[in-house]
Every structure is written in C-alpha cells, then in structure tokens.
Amino acid sequence: MNHDNYDDNYIRSILNGVKSIAMVGASPVNVRPSYFAFKYLAQRGYDMIPVNPGHVGKNLLGKPFVASLSDISRPVDMIDIFRNSSHIMPVVDEALTLSPPPKVIWMQLGARDDAAAEKAEAAGLKVVMNRCPKIEYGRLSSEISWMGVNSRTLSSKRAPIPTQGMRLSLNRTSVGGGATAASDRAAKNKSEPT
Amino acid sequence: MTDRLPGFSTLAVHAGAQPDPTTGARVTPIYQTTSFVFNDADHAASLFGLQAFGNIYTRIGNPTTAVLEERIAALEGGTAAxxxxxxxxxxVVVLQQLLMPGDEFIAARKLYGGSINQFTHAFKSxxxxxxxxxxxxxxxxxxxxTPRTxxxxxxxxxxxxxxxxxxEGIAEVARKAGVPLIVDNTLATPYLIRPIDHGADIVVHSLTxxxxxxxxxLGGIIxxxxxxxxxxxxKYPMLNEPRPEYHGIRIQETFGNFAFAIACRVLGLRDLGPxxxxxxxxxxxTGIETLPLRMQKHCENAKAIAEFLAGHSAVATVNYAGLASDKYNKLARxxxxxxxxxxxxxxxxxxxxxGVNLVSNLKLFSHLANVxxxxxxxxxxxxxxHSQLDDAAKVKSGAAPDVVRLSIGIEDKEDLIADLEQALSA
Known part of the structure; x- marks a missing residue:
C-alpha cells in the first residue's frame, strides 16, 4: 500500500462504507480543527463518538465523551486519530484489541506512523495517513470547491444543496486518480532526507 | 479499479463546473451579488472562523469565481487557486504571504514591463x-x-x-535555497506549458x-x-504562525497541501481587497472552454508570420522560439x-x-497595450x-528601441501576412 498518495476510489470506498467514527483527540474547544472536523462529519450523517480522557462527563455536540476506545460500548467502523505522529501507536494497539475490530484507521493531516499502519494492515484494516476526512469528503463531493480547491473530480449532474445531516454523493468522475503529478513529487521529496 | 483520466480539453470545458443546484442551469450562472445569507448564527460563525465550506462575501469568494479557480487549478495540475x-x-497577494519588510526575492530580468515597475517601485516601498x-x-x-531570499x-x-x-534549472536553484519558485505562465497558458510539472511551486497568470x-x-489568478x-x-510566518484573527489556527497545519491558496484568500485578498x-x-x-482550439490557431499563425518576417528584406531580426534557427528553439521543443x-x-x-511607421501603417493589427x-x-x-525603463534596461529586457512586438490573433494568417506586407512596403 502506497501511503504517499491514495487513489480516489480507496478514499471514496472508506467514506462511503463507514457509518460510525470514533475521533481520538476530539476537542470541545470550538476553534480547534478537531472540533470542526467532528462537527462537519456529524452534519454529513456520520455517527460520531468523541474520545478524550480529559473531557469525560462532558458532551461534544450532544455526544458524550469517552475516555478510551475500550469504553465505547458498541462496534465502531473507523478510528480517526487527531494526535501527533508520536502518539499513534498506542491508539492503534488499543484499536486492535476491540471486538469486533474497526475497519479503518485514519490519521489526521500531519500525522503519520508507518509502523502503526503496517500493524493495522496486517490485521486486515484499511489505513489512511496524513489526510483530513473533512477535506476528503468535501473534495470528493465537490463541496470544498467553494474555496477554489481542485476537487480533481468532474460531474455533469445537478449539484445538491447541502443541508443538515445530508450525505453527499462522493461518486464523481476522478480527474487525477487521487493525486496530481506535482503532489506525487512533493510527497516524494518530503520523504527523502535533504 | 482506477478511473480513466480526462484530457486537457475535457478539463477546459468541465473542471469546476456542474449544473446549478437550484435551477439546473447548465452554464455556470453569474452570481452577481456582494453577499450570501447565513443559515443561522452558528453557520455564520463557522464560516468566519474558516471552519465550514461556504460563501460569505464576494471579496473573499464567490460561486462563479470558484468555478474559474477550480478550472485553472485543474488545468495547471495544482491543488487550489x-x-x-x-x-x-x-x-502582490502572492508576495505578501511570503515577504516581510526587509526580505528579498529574485526575479528574472526578462519580464512584462509592468512587473518590472511593480517590483522596482511599489514593492520597494x-x-x-x-x-x-x-x-x-x-x-x-x-x-x-541570500539568507533573506x-x-x-x-x-x-x-x-x-x-x-x-x-x-527546471531555476526550480533546482529554488529547491536548494529552500524557497518557492513562482512562475508567471500568462504567455504560455497551461495548454502549452504546465510549470508545476517542471518544478514550480506557485503559478500566477494575467487571465486578461x-x-x-x-x-x-481583466483578471488574475494564483x-x-x-x-x-x-x-x-x-521562514514563512504568514502560513506557519497562529493567526490571531482566526482564533489561533495555523494555515499550513489546518489546510495541508492547499495552505498557500487559503493564505492568499483569507489573509491576502481579505485584507488587500483586489x-x-x-x-x-x-x-x-467562457473563454477557457475554447483555450485549446485558440492556442493551436494562435501558435500556427504566429509561426507562419515569424517565418514570413524572417524572409523579408526590411526585417533585421525575428525573435520567435518556434523558429528552428532561434536561440530558444531547443528550450521551446x-x-x-x-x-x-x-x-x-x-x-x-x-x-x-x-518601427513607428510600421505601427501606423498596419490596418488589421491593432496598436494597443495588451496581448x-x-x-x-x-x-x-x-x-x-517598457518606456519607464532606462535605455540599458530596455535592451536587457528585450525591448530595444528598434523592436516591435506582435501578439498574433486567430484571424486567417494570409490576411495578417498581407497586412504586414503592405505596411512594410508603405
């Protein structure tokens, strides 16, 4: 699995397939990226579970915080890890003890742990690193193109008007197979020591 | 399964556009409005805090303009525009994100005269x-x-x-210096050259x-x-340091590989206002939909006219990289x-x-300051x-006193050649 670039169909199948997402490191502070990613995914119809031991007893947009993944009393499809790269492995280790295990481990924009990814993949999980599910959902649905972002997709169908709780179609025609030649090159340059 | 990738002409027609959500209009509507209503106070706060996708005010973004932005980002192979x-x-918006007072940038001496002026005078201030x-x-x-570049x-x-x-050669210098390469791709358009594929980090255009x-x-794009x-x-605090006006978010950390375009929008365009x-x-x-067809015709006509001029007895030299004998022909190929x-x-x-006589005798070519x-x-x-440059700078930038510049259109080339012929012999 190449974790420098992902095919759109890989990301699409994950975002179309999962229903519940536990967000590790979710913040109740409404100006933190984890808060507004949580809020967006909830608005797009995902069953969101905030995980943060520092906020147990509080709610995030009506969802009670839990201290750890093991405290979630029902199966979870995806773990979205909003932590630095150095804090990924223990979360993945804990995720792999869940029964049933989650289907997807997603590490936020800026976070990457190849060893943790390898371990999760060996257990049959799908892994995404250094991406934001809000950005990817917005890109594949074309909602994000309101900000001039290249969604790298096309569609001749009438655009939806997004409303609260609405799932958007992510099945537009891909233009760049998930990445531009330039972002391929950038990812490659970044992983090479300079 | 990997999707089949659409070609350049398909992107020129479709990228960024889709039938209007409310009316089904197939062509992108002109959203000629200054502002957009919010759903509620929470929605407004989310938009102002850069937490949600959506429209606020046309100085910062507009749905018609967003289609243009995505289309050019797609044609250039960039992440956003x-x-x-x-x-x-x-x-000015690009450099405001990159330079603080006292910083430097390196520019090629051969540039549009207006850019030479802007860099020399306005930016110096x-x-x-x-x-x-x-x-x-x-x-x-x-x-x-230098360390301040x-x-x-x-x-x-x-x-x-x-x-x-x-x-590519200059991109390598930029990479070693740890600074971005900005390429003005106006005269090439992405149909002829895609600078990002050759190592550029930022592309700018006069859309005009x-x-x-x-x-x-008139228009421009980043x-x-x-x-x-x-x-x-x-090195780039605008992108990297917490922004007090946006509750301390860091643009790079929040927006990843399209952070620069976001910085240009929410710091540059928001505050400078153009x-x-x-x-x-x-x-x-609408123009971009026919870009590939027009560029083919522009280039075909230009080559024919350059060849005609090169063979004319009144002409001393022709500088057209499409001519096999030109010093830039190898780079052009x-x-x-x-x-x-x-x-x-x-x-x-x-x-x-x-030169002055030729310009006044032409009947089909228009004498004006555009290309x-x-x-x-x-x-x-x-x-x-280039009149505001001194004589030495004129020569260095390729605008010596005996030089005439042409921008060849998409008329019938025989008519353009006939017009030049009569003006040269008048």
Missing part, C-alpha cells in the same frame, strides 16, 4: 527588495540567493520577446490574456502547486512542444523610425510598455 482582479493583484537575475544564466540566480519569480515564456525560460482570450475582461513545505525552518468581479470570472470561464506561443518581437533595418486577444495586436515596447 485564487482568482483576483488582475495579474498585478496576483503578484513595502520593503520587499528585488534582486534581478538573467534567465539565460542559471548561475546568476544562484549568486543572487524568500522566493524566485520568472516568466515561462518571457515578455516581450517570447523567449523560453529553463524552468490568452486564458480569457477575447480582450474583454495557483498553489501543493508542492512546498511551508513549515520548514519557520477581488475579481463575478461577471469577469464568467467571461473568462522541451517545454512547449505544442507551440512556442503567439507573442514575439522583431526588429527593422530602418530602426526606431521604421493574447483573438485580434492581432502590435506595439512598440520602447515607447509604451
């Missing part, structure tokens, strides 16, 4: 200091790098003589020229290549194999006076676009 009022506005380098001598860029700026096909720049293509609307790591060495009109965005979008563009210069044996129109255009740079 920001449209602004003009090519000049694009340049902001404390942004330009160091000039020779695009034909990569070493001159290397030698100009924050960017390198070049044109892909350079005004006024249509010379071709070795983008070939992209809009019809000489009817394309983020998504290739530069802004967090390295904390927004493009949605009407102009619509006109330019590498970077612009589909054509060397349609803007070039030539000089007359009769010098300055013959990249469907109509063929002519200008004498030394007395117009």
């Amino acid at each position: 920001l449209a602004v009022a003009s090519g000049h506005a694009a340049q 902001f404390g942004w200091n330009v160091a000039w380098a020779d695009p034909d001598d990569i070493g001159s860029f290397e030698r100009a790098v 924050k960017a390198i700026f070049i044109e892909s096909i350079a005004n006024p003589a249509g010379s071709i720049t070795d983008i 020229k070939f992209l809009g293509g019809h000489g009817n609307s 394309v983020d290549g998504g290739t530069f790591d802004w967090s390295k060495d904390n 927004a493009i009109s949605p009407f102009n965005a619509f006109m330019i979008l 590498k970077y612009a194999p589909k054509g060397a563009g349609a803007v070039f210069t030539f000089s007359l044996r009769g010098g300055y006076d013959a 990249g129109d469907t109509r063929s255009l002519v200008i004498h740079p030394a007395s117009t676009t």
Whole structure:
C-alpha cells in the first residue's frame, strides 16, 4: 500500500462504507480543527463518538465523551486519530484489541506512523495517513470547491444543496486518480532526507 | 479499479463546473451579488472562523469565481487557486504571504514591463527588495540567493520577446535555497506549458490574456502547486504562525497541501481587497472552454508570420522560439512542444523610425497595450510598455528601441501576412 498518495476510489470506498467514527483527540474547544472536523462529519450523517480522557462527563455536540476506545460500548467502523505522529501507536494497539475490530484507521493531516499502519494492515484494516476526512469528503463531493480547491473530480449532474445531516454523493468522475503529478513529487521529496 | 483520466480539453470545458443546484442551469450562472445569507448564527460563525465550506462575501469568494479557480487549478495540475482582479493583484497577494519588510526575492530580468515597475517601485516601498537575475544564466540566480531570499519569480515564456525560460534549472536553484519558485505562465497558458510539472511551486497568470482570450475582461489568478513545505525552518510566518484573527489556527497545519491558496484568500485578498468581479470570472470561464482550439490557431499563425518576417528584406531580426534557427528553439521543443506561443518581437533595418511607421501603417493589427486577444495586436515596447525603463534596461529586457512586438490573433494568417506586407512596403 502506497501511503504517499491514495487513489480516489480507496478514499471514496472508506467514506462511503463507514457509518460510525470514533475521533481520538476530539476537542470541545470550538476553534480547534478537531472540533470542526467532528462537527462537519456529524452534519454529513456520520455517527460520531468523541474520545478524550480529559473531557469525560462532558458532551461534544450532544455526544458524550469517552475516555478510551475500550469504553465505547458498541462496534465502531473507523478510528480517526487527531494526535501527533508520536502518539499513534498506542491508539492503534488499543484499536486492535476491540471486538469486533474497526475497519479503518485514519490519521489526521500531519500525522503519520508507518509502523502503526503496517500493524493495522496486517490485521486486515484499511489505513489512511496524513489526510483530513473533512477535506476528503468535501473534495470528493465537490463541496470544498467553494474555496477554489481542485476537487480533481468532474460531474455533469445537478449539484445538491447541502443541508443538515445530508450525505453527499462522493461518486464523481476522478480527474487525477487521487493525486496530481506535482503532489506525487512533493510527497516524494518530503520523504527523502535533504 | 482506477478511473480513466480526462484530457486537457475535457478539463477546459468541465473542471469546476456542474449544473446549478437550484435551477439546473447548465452554464455556470453569474452570481452577481456582494453577499450570501447565513443559515443561522452558528453557520455564520463557522464560516468566519474558516471552519465550514461556504460563501460569505464576494471579496473573499464567490460561486462563479470558484468555478474559474477550480478550472485553472485543474488545468495547471495544482491543488487550489485564487482568482483576483488582475495579474498585478496576483503578484502582490502572492508576495505578501511570503515577504516581510526587509526580505528579498529574485526575479528574472526578462519580464512584462509592468512587473518590472511593480517590483522596482511599489514593492520597494513595502520593503520587499528585488534582486534581478538573467534567465539565460542559471548561475546568476544562484549568486543572487541570500539568507533573506524568500522566493524566485520568472516568466515561462518571457515578455516581450517570447523567449523560453529553463524552468527546471531555476526550480533546482529554488529547491536548494529552500524557497518557492513562482512562475508567471500568462504567455504560455497551461495548454502549452504546465510549470508545476517542471518544478514550480506557485503559478500566477494575467487571465486578461490568452486564458480569457477575447480582450474583454481583466483578471488574475494564483495557483498553489501543493508542492512546498511551508513549515520548514519557520521562514514563512504568514502560513506557519497562529493567526490571531482566526482564533489561533495555523494555515499550513489546518489546510495541508492547499495552505498557500487559503493564505492568499483569507489573509491576502481579505485584507488587500483586489477581488475579481463575478461577471469577469464568467467571461473568462467562457473563454477557457475554447483555450485549446485558440492556442493551436494562435501558435500556427504566429509561426507562419515569424517565418514570413524572417524572409523579408526590411526585417533585421525575428525573435520567435518556434523558429528552428532561434536561440530558444531547443528550450521551446522541451517545454512547449505544442507551440512556442503567439507573442514575439522583431526588429527593422530602418530602426526606431521604421518601427513607428510600421505601427501606423498596419490596418488589421491593432496598436494597443495588451496581448493574447483573438485580434492581432502590435506595439512598440520602447515607447509604451517598457518606456519607464532606462535605455540599458530596455535592451536587457528585450525591448530595444528598434523592436516591435506582435501578439498574433486567430484571424486567417494570409490576411495578417498581407497586412504586414503592405505596411512594410508603405
């Protein structure tokens, strides 16, 4: 699995397939990226579970915080890890003890742990690193193109008007197979020591 | 399963656009409105805090303009784009994200005369200091790098003589210096050259020229290549430090590989204000749908006319990179194999006076200060676009007193040649 670039169909199948997402490191502070990613995914119809031991007893947009993944009393499809790269492995280790295990481990924009990814993949999980599910959902649905972002997709169908709780179609025609030649090159340059 | 990837002409028609959500209108509507209503107070706060996707105010973003932005980002192979009022506005917004007072940038000496003025005078008053380098001598860029260098700026096909720049060579200098390479791709358009594929990090355009293509609307655009790591060495505080006006978010951390385009929008365009009109965005979008067809015709005509001039007894020299004998032909074949563009210069044996006579005798070519129109255009740079430079700088930038610049349109080439023929013998 190449974790420098992902095919759109890989990301699409994950975002179309999962229903519940536990967000590790979710913040109740409404100006933190984890808060507004949580809020967006909830608005797009995902069953969101905030995980943060520092906020147990509080709610995030009506969802009670839990201290750890093991405290979630029902199966979870995806773990979205909003932590630095150095804090990924223990979360993945804990995720792999869940029964049933989650289907997807997603590490936020800026976070990457190849060893943790390898371990999760060996257990049959799908892994995404250094991406934001809000950005990817917005890109594949074309909602994000309101900000001039290249969604790298096309569609001749009438655009939806997004409303609260609405799932958007992510099945537009891909233009760049998930990445531009330039972002391929950038990812490659970044992983090479300079 | 991997999707089949659409080609350039398909992107030129479709990228960024889809039937209107409310009416089903197939062509992108002109959203000629200053502002957009919020669903509720929470929605408004989310939009202002950069937490949600959506429209607030046309100075910051507009749905018609957003289609233009995504289309050009797709054509250039970038991650995002920001449209602004003009090519000049694009340049000031880009450099405002990169330079603090006292910083430097290196620019190729062969540039549009207006850019030379902007860099020399306006930017100097902001404390942004330009160091000039020779695009034909990569070493001159290397030698100009100092610890305060924050960017390198070049044109892909350079005004006024249509010379071709070795983008990859200069990109290597930028990479070693740890600064982004900015390429003004106006004269090439992404149809002829895609600078990001050759190592550029940021592309700017005057949309007014070939992209809009019809000489009817001003516009500019900034394309983020998504290739530069802004967090390295904390050289770029606009992208890297917490923004107090946005509750302490860091642009790079929050927006990843399109952070530069977002910084240009929410820090540059928001505060400096050079927004493009949605009407102009619509006109330019319509122009882009035929960009591949027009560029083919522009290049075919330009080559025929350059060949005609090269064989004419009144002409001393022709500078067109598409001619096999031209000094830039090798670079043209590498970077612009589909054509060397349609803007070039030539000089007359009769010098300055013959140039002035030629311009006044032409009947089909229009004498004006623009390029990249469907109509063929002519200008004498030394007395117009480059008139504010001193004589030595005129020669160095390719605008010597005996030089005439043409921008070849999409008329029938036989008619253009006949017009030049009669004007040269008049």
